[in-house]
Amino acid sequence: MNEKPLSLQAVVKTFADLRAVDEVGFDLEPGERVALAGHNGAGKTTLLKMILGLLRPDGGSISVLGAPPGSAAARAATAYLPEAVAFHKALTGEEVMRFFARLKGEDPTKALALLERVGLAEARRRRVGAYSKGMRQRLGLAQALIGRPRLVLLDEPTSGLDPISRQQFYEIIEEIAATGSTILLSSHALTEIEARTDRIVILSRGRLVANGTLAELRQNARLPIRLKVQGSTETAEEIATRLGGCRINGRSVELFCEPNDKVARLADIAALGSLVRDVDVTPPSLDDIYRHFSGADKTRASSC
Numbered sequence: 001m002n003e004k005p006l007s008l009q010a011v012v013k014t015f016a017d018l019r020a021v022d023e024v025g026f027d028l029e030p031g032e033r034v035a036l037a038g039h040n041g042a043g044k045t046t047l048l049k050m051i052l053g054l055l056r057p058d059g060g061s062i063s064v065l066g067a068p069p070g071s072a073a074a075r076a077a078t079a080y081l082p083e084a085v086a087f088h089k090a091l092t093g094e095e096v097m098r099f100f101a102r103l104k105g106e107d108p109t110k111a112l113a114l115l116e117r118v119g120l121a122e123a124r125r126r127r128v129g130a131y132s133k134g135m136r137q138r139l140g141l142a143q144a145l146i147g148r149p150r151l152v153l154l155d156e157p158t159s160g161l162d163p164i165s166r167q168q169f170y171e172i173i174e175e176i177a178a179t180g181s182t183i184l185l186s187s188h189a190l191t192e193i194e195a196r197t198d199r200i201v202i203l204s205r206g207r208l209v210a211n212g213t214l215a216e217l218r219q220n221a222r223l224p225i226r227l228k229v230q231g232s233t234e235t236a237e238e239i240a241t242r243l244g245g246c247r248i249n250g251r252s253v254e255l256f257c258e259p260n261d262k263v264a265r266l267a268d269i270a271a272l273g274s275l276v277r278d279v280d281v282t283p284p285s286l287d288d289i290y291r292h293f294s295g296a297d298k299t300r301a302s303s304c
């Protein structure tokens, strides 16, 4: 099959008079790890539910490896991990895996090997009720991976996990993508997904507002770079006057510039010679970029 793992074209979903998903279109390639980011209520879960065939779009089209969402072919190819995964507390991890393997018509032995892959081999005979949240999420992932799905949908998979559990979770996701499965992962936290995904799709109020690598989003946003020039109590005023920046404490001056002007501004600073003790260059943070595309960008005051 040459079809894309996922293809969406002008997908619309309306609840009463609310357009929860508004003409959203994008494709995923095999082995790609794509983050679906957006504020609360942006439409991420609604979109995932339509991809799973749990909700029917009011407009546009969705294809999962060339098949309609919810069809037997699409279901066989797709795995889903909901945000709050819940299992019967009295079952052990091993029993959960056997149960889902039988449901999916897969070999239970292969399913049990997945417990090792997610780091739960030692805890396999313990009851799920005694698992930590991170362990439950890993069990959820192991369950979702039964049958080698080609499209893996993860809804806020790391919310509530500590930094180490998050890191372990992303390492597993990386391994899965390396075997050719495609990952679509919804998340609020751009900082977390920076190094963990190949592409970011941002939804805002149901609309797709950005779709690209982080470097592309950074470039397209054209947000200002912050330069903090440190002088001394004697020189700060002169630095501020000559560079046109703002004094931010007794010794430092802050100024902002367009990405294309950065080198020229650094040359201006260098020309001040011994007046300057140090310079910090801070590019826009991931959160700034996210806020920009989500329409929540606060315009920086241009005066001091």
Ligand SMILES: Nc1ncnc2c1ncn2[C@@H]1O[C@H](COP(=O)(O)OP(=O)(O)OP(=O)(O)O)[C@@H](O)[C@H]1O
Binding pocket: 015, 018, 020, 038, 039, 040, 041, 042, 043, 044, 045, 046, 047
């Ligand atoms: N079944 C429903 N009936 C009515 N409105 C709904 C329904 N499901 C979702 N919505 C609305 O659609 C919008 C998108 O919701 P959705 O859950 O898709 O957002 P989300 O991006 O997943 O948000 P979050 O990050 O908070 O989970 C919200 O305004 C929500 O209230």
